[in-house]
Amino acid sequence: MTADPQTIAGSHTSELTPVARVSSCLERIAERNDIIRAMIFVDADEALREAHRLEAELAAGRSRGPLHGVLIAVKDVIDVSGWPTTGGSRLFEGRIASEDAPVVRALREQGAIIIGKTNLHELTAGGHANPWFGKVVNPLAEDRGTGGTSSGSAAAVAAGFCEAALGTDTGGSNRSTAAATGLYGLKPTNGTIDATGILPTAPSFDTVGPIAKSLELARLVHFAMTGRAAPERERVSPSGLTIGLCPDLHAAPLDAAVDEAHETWLRSARNKGAKIATLRFAQAEQVAKAGLAILAYEFAASYGDLIAAKPESVGEAVHAFVETGLAIDDPAYHADLAFRAETQGAFLKLLRSVDVLAAPVAPGLAPRLLDETTMVGSDHVPYGPAGGTFRRWANFFGVPALAMPLPIAGDLPAAIQLSTPPLSENRLFAVADALGPKETD
Secondary structure, X not given: OEOOHHHHOOOOOOOOOHHHHHHHHHHHHHHHXXXXXXXEEEOHHHHHHHHHHHHHHHHOOEOOOOOOOOEEEEEOOEOOXXXXXXXXXXXXXXXXXXXXXXXXXXXXXXXXXXXEEEOOOHHHOOOOOOOOOOOOOOOOOOOEOOOOOOHHHHHHXXXXXXXXXXXXXXXXXXXXXXXXXXXXXXEOOOOOOOOOOEOOOOOOXXXXXXXXXXHHHHHHHHHHHOOOOOXXXXXXXXXXXXXXXXXXXXXXXXOHHHHHHHHHHHXXXXXXXXXXXXXXXXXXXXXXHHHHHHHHHHHHHHHHHHHHHOHHHOOHHHHHHHHHHHOOOHHHHHHHHHHHHHHHHHHHHHHHOOOEEEEXXXXXXXXXXXXXXXXXXXXXXXXXXXXHHHOHHHHHHOOOEEEEEEOOOOOOOEEEEEEOOOOOHHHHHHHHHHHOOOOOO
């Protein structure tokens, strides 16, 4: 592919050259990462070398596509050749990846620059107070966190340390953190992205996806991770779309700020010609319980023996979660898997009865850094455990879900998540674009 270098360079973020963009991000990391704690590994020399190489390609009239020179950080469960993969834990201290994970290799082939590794909840199961790398601070407000295991990935994008980041989403971690930082966060259809070279959490639910400031950049990164060029963008008119609401999937109170943001978005959608349908899913409560049990069981199966051999290498929160998983016996686990298989068809029928399913991402705004709780009215509610009802259903049934920011008054953003049937990511992005908030809304 050939193109005008001035058109390609910075096409999604700025008109700066790849070298200038890397230098600018490295400066921001140097200035703020000690406070934000989003990055736990940065290879400045490698990033600059790659930027010079990609800049020379542009000067020669060659572009690898719209991601040429785009800076991406990756959650530190994803292998990058020659770099440590710690999982945010001392359990893997000293582990160096021998090769790139396929998702990283695919991004490099399309011209992305990998700038470093991001912080996370320990082994994606510990709390926000990572005992080895510290709490990730929300760049939008330093008394707030980012509310999920992809904490560093969302914070890195919001702080301008990179242009997009990869996170993993097993129970909502890309969506909850994107919601807390005003970004787009995608959980793709289960199994569509190669998970080789990525430390597992719960293989039945694990997905890897992008977090980005723009919908289009999230789309491009997602499809690049498949190893193929992005398909032609779908175009969708809001007029005639049916938006499904299923209160059963989040049977918990919402803070007034979130509720008002959703109502404003729904009014805008109606004004654009969309219709609203209320759906029922009676098994939602059991889905939440079975989903947590499957996740805990599979996590313990992945890490229980390793942790037992090196108990001092993980924090108390991880120990507690392993114990939860070890307490679930094989018959109970297989019963939950059977329940998922039995209910899959009913859920997909519900999802296909509308053009898009819309649901809250979280009960409140970005959680307090102090204790990772969010305000719902006058109550402090745990932000992370809300994933059981607000987000994990998408992992349970394997469907794509996208967190989309909604504008509200104040420094903290609200968000909504949209979902469509499996393997319909291009349609999901098109619907989000059609129904997304515009400056005139």
